[in-house]
Amino acid sequence: MISDDEFITHKDVPGPTKEEIRCLVMCKSKVSPEDIVVDICCGTGGLTLEFAKRSRLVYAVDKNLDALNTTEKNLKKHKLDKKVQLIHSDALEALRNIETFDILMIGGSGGDLPLLIEEGYQKLTQNGKIIVTSILLETPVEAVQTMKKLQMDIDIVDVSISKGRVMKRGTMMLARNPITIVTGKKN
Amino acid sequence: MISDDEFITHKDVPGPTKEEIRCLVMCKSKVSPEDIVVDICCGTGGLTLEFAKRSRLVYAVDKNLDALNTTEKNLKKHKLDKKVQLIHSDALEALRNIETFDILMIGGSGGDLPLLIEEGYQKLTQNGKIIVTSILLETPVEAVQTMKKLQMDIDIVDVSISKGRVMKRGTMMLARNPITIVTGKKN
Amino acid sequence: MISDDEFITHKDVPGPTKEEIRCLVMCKSKVSPEDIVVDICCGTGGLTLEFAKRSRLVYAVDKNLDALNTTEKNLKKHKLDKKVQLIHSDALEALRNIETFDILMIGGSGGDLPLLIEEGYQKLTQNGKIIVTSILLETPVEAVQTMKKLQMDIDIVDVSISKGRVMKRGTMMLARNPITIVTGKKN
Amino acid sequence: MISDDEFITHKDVPGPTKEEIRCLVMCKSKVSPEDIVVDICCGTGGLTLEFAKRSRLVYAVDKNLDALNTTEKNLKKHKLDKKVQLIHSDALEALRNIETFDILMIGGSGGDLPLLIEEGYQKLTQNGKIIVTSILLETPVEAVQTMKKLQMDIDIVDVSISKGRVMKRGTMMLARNPITIVTGKKN
Numbered sequence: 001m002i003s004d005d006e007f008i009t010h011k012d013v014p015g016p017t018k019e020e021i022r023c024l025v026m027c028k029s030k031v032s033p034e035d036i037v038v039d040i041c042c043g044t045g046g047l048t049l050e051f052a053k054r055s056r057l058v059y060a061v062d063k064n065l066d067a068l069n070t071t072e073k074n075l076k077k078h079k080l081d082k083k084v085q086l087i088h089s090d091a092l093e094a095l096r097n098i099e100t101f102d103i104l105m106i107g108g109s110g111g112d113l114p115l116l117i118e119e120g121y122q123k124l125t126q127n128g129k130i131i132v133t134s135i136l137l138e139t140p141v142e143a144v145q146t147m148k149k150l151q152m153d154i155d156i157v158d159v160s161i162s163k164g165r166v167m168k169r170g171t172m173m174l175a176r177n178p179i180t181i182v183t184g185k186k187n
Numbered sequence: 188m189i190s191d192d193e194f195i196t197h198k199d200v201p202g203p204t205k206e207e208i209r210c211l212v213m214c215k216s217k218v219s220p221e222d223i224v225v226d227i228c229c230g231t232g233g234l235t236l237e238f239a240k241r242s243r244l245v246y247a248v249d250k251n252l253d254a255l256n257t258t259e260k261n262l263k264k265h266k267l268d269k270k271v272q273l274i275h276s277d278a279l280e281a282l283r284n285i286e287t288f289d290i291l292m293i294g295g296s297g298g299d300l301p302l303l304i305e306e307g308y309q310k311l312t313q314n315g316k317i318i319v320t321s322i323l324l325e326t327p328v329e330a331v332q333t334m335k336k337l338q339m340d341i342d343i344v345d346v347s348i349s350k351g352r353v354m355k356r357g358t359m360m361l362a363r364n365p366i367t368i369v370t371g372k373k374n
Numbered sequence: 375m376i377s378d379d380e381f382i383t384h385k386d387v388p389g390p391t392k393e394e395i396r397c398l399v400m401c402k403s404k405v406s407p408e409d410i411v412v413d414i415c416c417g418t419g420g421l422t423l424e425f426a427k428r429s430r431l432v433y434a435v436d437k438n439l440d441a442l443n444t445t446e447k448n449l450k451k452h453k454l455d456k457k458v459q460l461i462h463s464d465a466l467e468a469l470r471n472i473e474t475f476d477i478l479m480i481g482g483s484g485g486d487l488p489l490l491i492e493e494g495y496q497k498l499t500q501n502g503k504i505i506v507t508s509i510l511l512e513t514p515v516e517a518v519q520t521m522k523k524l525q526m527d528i529d530i531v532d533v534s535i536s537k538g539r540v541m542k543r544g545t546m547m548l549a550r551n552p553i554t555i556v557t558g559k560k561n
Numbered sequence: 562m563i564s565d566d567e568f569i570t571h572k573d574v575p576g577p578t579k580e581e582i583r584c585l586v587m588c589k590s591k592v593s594p595e596d597i598v599v600d601i602c603c604g605t606g607g608l609t610l611e612f613a614k615r616s617r618l619v620y621a622v623d624k625n626l627d628a629l630n631t632t633e634k635n636l637k638k639h640k641l642d643k644k645v646q647l648i649h650s651d652a653l654e655a656l657r658n659i660e661t662f663d664i665l666m667i668g669g670s671g672g673d674l675p676l677l678i679e680e681g682y683q684k685l686t687q688n689g690k691i692i693v694t695s696i697l698l699e700t701p702v703e704a705v706q707t708m709k710k711l712q713m714d715i716d717i718v719d720v721s722i723s724k725g726r727v728m729k730r731g732t733m734m735l736a737r738n739p740i741t742i743v744t745g746k747k748n
Contacts (some may be wrong), residue, residue, distance in 0.1 A: 001588050020585060020718060027562050027584035111356065136357035137530070137554075141515045144725070144732055156511070156725025157581060158552070158734060160347055160534060162365050164705070164717025164743075169298065170323035171705055173719060175362035178349050178532070182725075188401050207398060207531060214375050214397035324717070324741075328702045331538070331545055343538025343698070344394060345547060345739070347721060351518070351530025351556075358518055360532060365719070369538075485730065510731035534721055536739050543672065544697035549736035552723050 001026075007044055008077060010070040016046030017107070020161050021133065021179050028155065028183045029103050029129050031055050036101040040091045040116065041108030045071030051105070052083040059101070061087045061094040063110075095119045104130045113139060117146040117184070124186045132182045143182040152184035188213075194231055195264060197257040203233030204294070207348050208320065208366050215342065215370045216290050216316050218242050223288040227278045227303065228295030232258030238292070239270040246288070248274045248281040250297075282306045291317045300326060304333040304371070311373045319369045330369040339371035375400075381418055382451060384444040390420030391481070394535050395507065395553050402529065402557045403477050403503050405429050410475040414465045414490065415482030419445030425479070426457040433475070435461045435468040437484075469493045478504045487513060491520040491558070498560045506556045517556040526558035562587075568605055569638060571631040577607030578668070581722050582694065582740050589716065589744045590664050590690050592616050597662040601652045601677065602669030606632030612666070613644040620662070622648045622655040624671075656680045665691045674700060678707040678745070685747045693743045701741040713745035 001023050007016040017025070025047060031037065035055040042048045042060035048071050051058045062068050068086050075081035087094045092112055095104075096119065104120040106113070113132070120130055130152070132143040140156065147154050158180045162173040188210050194203040204212070212234060218224065222242040229235045229247035235258050238245045249255050255273050262268035274281045279299055282291075283306065291307040293300070300319070307317055317339070319330040327343065334341050345367045349360040375397050381390040391399070399421060405411065409429040416422045416434035422445050425432045436442050442460050449455035461468045466486055469478075470493065478494040480487070487506070494504055504526070506517040514530065521528050532554045536547040562584050568577040578586070586608060592598065596616040603609045603621035609632050612619045623629050629647050636642035648655045653673055656665075657680065665681040667674070674693070681691055691713070693704040701717065708715050719741045723734040 019588070020720070023585055023588035024581060027580070027587075135360055137351060137360060137518065138357040138515050140725075141512050141732075144511065144727065148727070154725075154727055156727070156732060156734075158723040158725070159581070160349075160362065160721040162347075162719040164324060164701075164715075164719070166705065166709070166715055166717070170325040171702075171717060173322055173324060173365055173717075175347065175364045177362045178360055206401070207533070210401035211394060211397055214393070324705065325702050327538075328545075328699050331540065331698065335540070341538075341540055343540070343545060343547075345536040345538070346394070347534040349532040351514075351528075351532070353518065353522070353528055353530070358515075358530060360530075509734055511725060511734060512731040534723075534736065536721075538698060544699040547696055547698060547739055549721065549738045551736045552734055 002049060002078065007046060008070060008073045009044055010066050013044050013064065013067045013070045015044030018176060021159065022046055022050050024157070024159060024181060025105070025131060025133065026050055026054065028181060029105070029131055031103055035103055037103040037105065038095065038098060038101045039105045039107070041106065042071045043067050043107065045074040047105055047107060048084060049074055049078055049080055051103070052080040058084045059087055059094070059098055060084050061089060061091055063088065063090055091116055092119060095123065098123065100125060102128045106130065106132045113142045114146040117143065118150070121150050121186060126186060128186045130184045134180055135177050140180040140182050147182070147184035150184070152186055155183040157181050189236060189265065194233060195257060195260045196231055197253050200231050200251065200254045200257045202231030204320070205363060208346065209233055209237050211344070211346060211368060212292070212318060212320065213237055213241065215368060216292070216318055218290055222290055224290040224292065225282065225285060225288045226292045226294070228293065229258045230254050230294065232261040234292055234294065235271060236261055236265055236267055238290070239267040245271045246274055246281070246285055247271050248276060248278055250275065250277055278303055279306060282310065285310065287312060289315045293317065293319045300329045301333040304330065305337070308337050308373060313373060315373045317371045321367055322364050327367040327369050334369070334371035337371070339373055342370040344368050376423060376452065381420060382444060382447045383418055384440050387418050387438065387441045387444045389418030392550060395533065396420055396424050398531070398533060398555060399479070399505060399507065400424055400428065402555060403505055405477055409477055411477040411479065412469065412472060412475045413479045413481070415480065416445045417441050417481065419448040421479055421481060422458060423448055423452055423454055425477070426454040432458045433461055433468070433472055434458050435463060435465055437462065437464055465490055466493060469497065472497065474499060476502045480504065480506045487516045488520045491517065492524070495524050495560060500560060502560045504558045508554055509551050514554040514556050521556070521558035524558070526560055529557040531555050563610060563639065568607060569631060569634045570605055571627050574605050574625065574628045574631045576605030578694070579737060582720065583607055583611050585718070585720060585742060586666070586692060586694065587611055587615065589742060590692055592664055596664055598664040598666065599656065599659060599662045600666045600668070602667065603632045604628050604668065606635040608666055608668065609645060610635055610639055610641055612664070613641040619645045620648055620655070620659055621645050622650060622652055624649065624651055652677055653680060656684065659684065661686060663689045667691065667693045670700070674703045675707040678704065679711070682711050682747060687747060689747045691745045695741055696738050701743050704743040708743070708745035711745070713747055716744040718742050
């Protein structure tokens with residue numbers, strides 16, 4: 001994994017997704033070098049870069065131009081820009097314009113989550129994965145309900161990580177916000 | 188419990204201990220109206236005030252004068268100052284000058300934890316409790332080791348709490364740092 | 375709090391709610407000696423007994439007769455049976471037959487959660503509380519949505535507790551399932 | 562990652578290390594195809610197999626013969642046995658007989674953790690990693706203290722994972738025991 005502090009950040013762009021969560025998302029996605037990935041709401045580009053290192057092509061989508069610019073800077077910094085196509089667009093519209101893909105990563109949905117999952121499902125290759133990450137209470141419930149309807153295989157993990165800071169007087173454990181990762185596999 | 192936002196705070200004083208942790212400490216202490224309590228490292232006074240509401244007398248100890256002043260302000264705000272004696276002193280020295288008590292609360296130790304527990308144990312009434320809270324990795328281990336040697340009954344809980352913030356787009360779950368509460372009972 | 379192991383249990387009845395969760399629910403409820411409490415889905419009686427110790431009257435409701443019998447045994451064991459009225463009934467029907475109350479505790483809903491909250495809200499005194507606990511992902515979302523509609527003040531905490539088991543080779547930390555506690559206050 | 566249920570297990574052998582923890586350990590180790598790995602206390606072989614897929618050679622050490630046999634069965638099942646050398650021995654003795662390695666994984670120590678880390682450190686290549694995982698409260702403290710003395714770069718994460726079980730009435734979140742992963746890098 002790329003270290004959290006190796007990412008260029010922007011004050012109006014969330015992310016990067018923390019190292020440990022990027023790690024778990026890569027494992028859950030089972031991404032392979034032939035895969036095409038769509039990364040919705042790419043933000044700082046944390047997941048975009050990790051997918052770029054491990055797949056054939058990534059479409060990184062965000063409607064926030066600052067996010068796309070930040071992702072681009074990070075891609076160039078890590079010489080991964082040739083693997084990624086940046087799309088400045090609404091998520092649903094972007095999905096409609098991409099033909100097919102093996103992994104759909106949804107890090108944010110702007111309220112359209114069930115629609116995004118349903119639309120994505122249509123274009124997903126067999127055994128393809130849809131991954132939804134969230135710190136909202138509502139998002140995993142919506143994801144599970146929609147994936148259930150689509151009869152996907154569903155894996156749900158709620159991850160709480162505390163990170164130790166070694167100080168003179170001891171090791172302080174600092175909590176990160178819990179993240180729920182919902183992964184649906186198309187059968 | 189007093190709400191977190193009802194405490195007067197000070198920039199150089201840690202605390203108050205969050206509502207949920209105060210609640211659990213009160214339960215673990217089984218404090219009753221006849222009890223004498225010593226609160227080491229009282230900080231903002233979060234636990235001091237809760238103990239004051241439920242016990243006969245609390246000795247609140249801190250070597251940081253700002254902490255004692257902040258605790259005093261909070262006691263007066265909640266009309267609990269008559270139940271509490273403030274002691275501006277090193278923890279170990281303070282313990283040596285108090286005759287006996289039913290509950291010893293240690294929220295910070297300045298590196299003297301085993302000594303504090305051993306000294307406190309001598310002055311603790313039968314069935315009395317020593318409670319150690321910490322966000323450091325090392326402190327609960329030291330507490331357990333010392334309490335084991337003293338053949339106390341030991342209860343250990345590690346508590347991770349996330350608090351929901353209701354927003355328009357959903358309920359964001361914000362993590363608090365994990366706290367370990369070690370409770371030893373004198374047999 | 376009553377220790378977890380002081381409860382009589384029954385193989386077909388869930389519970390008792392663990393000590394730390396009972397403790398947090400008591401704090402969140404701000405129960406006082408004049409209060410009337412309704413405990414929906416009382417199970418083993420863990421929360422019923424704690425409320426009984428701190429309130430005027432508790433209606434304990436369950437449609438599982440084994441649950442009511444187990445709760446009754448525990449009430450008698452702890453000499454709290456005079457404070458509690460046992461109701462063998464569907465939750466919604468029970469609510470309709472009780473005139474008014476200060477605290478509505480919902481530990482299970484059989485799929486009727488929004489209805490239960492709405493019905494309960496009507497009968498709740500001003501500043502009264504509805505508390506929903508759950509280990510399901512969906513329940514807190516439903517609770518928050520319904521309480522939002524009713525313009526209640528909402529407090530949400532997700533609690534993950536690990537309990538230490540002191541062994542010769544060290545202290546093993548054993549996780550309890552995470553519980554979300556949603557508390558709504560009627561304004 | 563190999564799924565948890567694809568491992569052959571044995572009633573007297575702990576493991577396999579859960580998928581998500583294996584995933585995080587692989588990330589923290591930054592294992593590469595040229596690396597030599599030592600896996601102390603290999604148990605069921607969960608981490609052994611993952612390292613075997615990603616490195617040049619793994620020494621899997623356990624003093625429990627059932628563990629080694631179970632690891633061997635799993636290696637054969639997944640056709641990874643040619644990458645692994647099984648060593649039936651005390652951990653410290655095994656370390657003394659291996660010349661050099663890039664990654665030392667310690668999943669159990671039998672009380673010798675500081676010695677194991679110190680001995681391992683001597684044989685570790687530059688930028689090599691020592692990784693200690695534990696569910697004991699004491700182990701991460703010992704690991705951090707020893708790695709501090711050796712002036713290693715230390716990363717500490719405490720990971721609490723709940724796994725969702727999709728049922729008819731909702732998604733039940735079931736907690737796994739928290740695991741602390743301490744990673745030291747030799748400078």
